[in-house]
Amino acid sequence: MQGYLIRGLPVIKEGDDIASLVQALFELQDGDVLCLASTIVAKSEGRSRNLEGYRPSPRAAAIASALGKDPGFVQAVLDESAEVLLDRPFLLVVTRFGHICVNAGIDQSNVGDGRILLLPENPGESAAALRARLDKDCAVIITDTCGRPFRCGVAGLAIGWAGLAALKDWRGERDMHGKVLEITLEAIVDEIAGMANLLMGEAGEGTPAVVFRGLKYPCTGGSVFMPKNKDVIRPRLKS
Ligand code: GDP
Ligand code: MN
Ligand code: MN
Numbered sequence: 001m002q003g004y005l006i007r008g009l010p011v012i013k014e015g016d017d018i019a020s021l022v023q024a025l026f027e028l029q030d031g032d033v034l035c036l037a038s039t040i041v042a043k044s045e046g047r048s049r050n051l052e053g054y055r056p057s058p059r060a061a062a063i064a065s066a067l068g069k070d071p072g073f074v075q076a077v078l079d080e081s082a083e084v085l086l087d088r089p090f091l092l093v094v095t096r097f098g099h100i101c102v103n104a105g106i107d108q109s110n111v112g113d114g115r116i117l118l119l120p121e122n123p124g125e126s127a128a129a130l131r132a133r134l135d136k137d138c139a140v141i142i143t144d145t146c147g148r149p150f151r152c153g154v155a156g157l158a159i160g161w162a163g164l165a166a167l168k169d170w171r172g173e174r175d176m177h178g179k180v181l182e183i184t185l186e187a188i189v190d191e192i193a194g195m196a197n198l199l200m201g202e203a204g205e206g207t208p209a210v211v212f213r214g215l216k217y218p219c220t221g222g223s224v225f226m227p228k229n230k231d232v233i234r235p236r237l238k239s
Helices: 018-025 038-044 058-067 071-079 123-132 188-200
Strands: 002-005 033-037 048-050 081-086 092-095 100-102 115-117 139-148 151-162 209-213
Touching: 002 188, 018 033, 018 038, 033 038, 033 123, 033 188, 038 115, 038 123, 038 139, 038 151, 058 071, 071 081, 100 139, 123 139, 123 151, 139 188, 151 188, 188 209
Parallel strands: 033 139
Antiparallel strands: 002 209, 033 209, 048 115, 081 092, 092 100, 139 151
């Protein structure tokens, strides 16, 4: 397996054709997995906003004052959320596309002064559209750096994917002693996203695209977003 960090992408603006920009810098091959930071996908989709454009509701204002945050920022988080799971000590929400994260994944870094960057509206659809614009048959993963419950430190997770399975199903395979595996579903898109995110960096590196070559992956199946009715932790967050 090889991993390639693509260098030379510009600062992405609304309307930029990321598939073309990437393919001009890197010769993709069939079977490659192209990982893109959500930041650039969001920028190309015009998801940058001016904080002053938000009119905070009384609820947003109350949360903002309790958290010591900008009320416009809190309104932006609420607008992007289907459900708020925690409103202190930070805003933990379910985004409209089903990803649970702090502040609805809205970034204030790598965006520009006074502006915020929302996540792509539907990263799964973004991944599929990007994949369709590639000249080769590749999988696409859109990554974001996220905090994780129970663990210190942020890591890259997949928030959208196309052309590969989110989960690899090991059920029915045998272990070294011949015992049949019964429950193992492996979140391969997150594992790939983690390594991609490590290579991308978090600051001014300017390297939001990574390609993995030679990974064997199943093509369809599953989602890493836990269905609400199967999540045993989520109901316990409501106090
Ligand atoms: P996130 O993890 O999706 O929130 O993205 P980050 O803000 O952590 O950025 C990941 C990588 O992409 C870093 O190397 C950034 O420097 C780079 N990056 C962010 N925006 C741009 C951009 O518009 N153009 C380029 N070339 N790199 C960018
Ligand atoms: Mn981010
Ligand atoms: Mn990041």
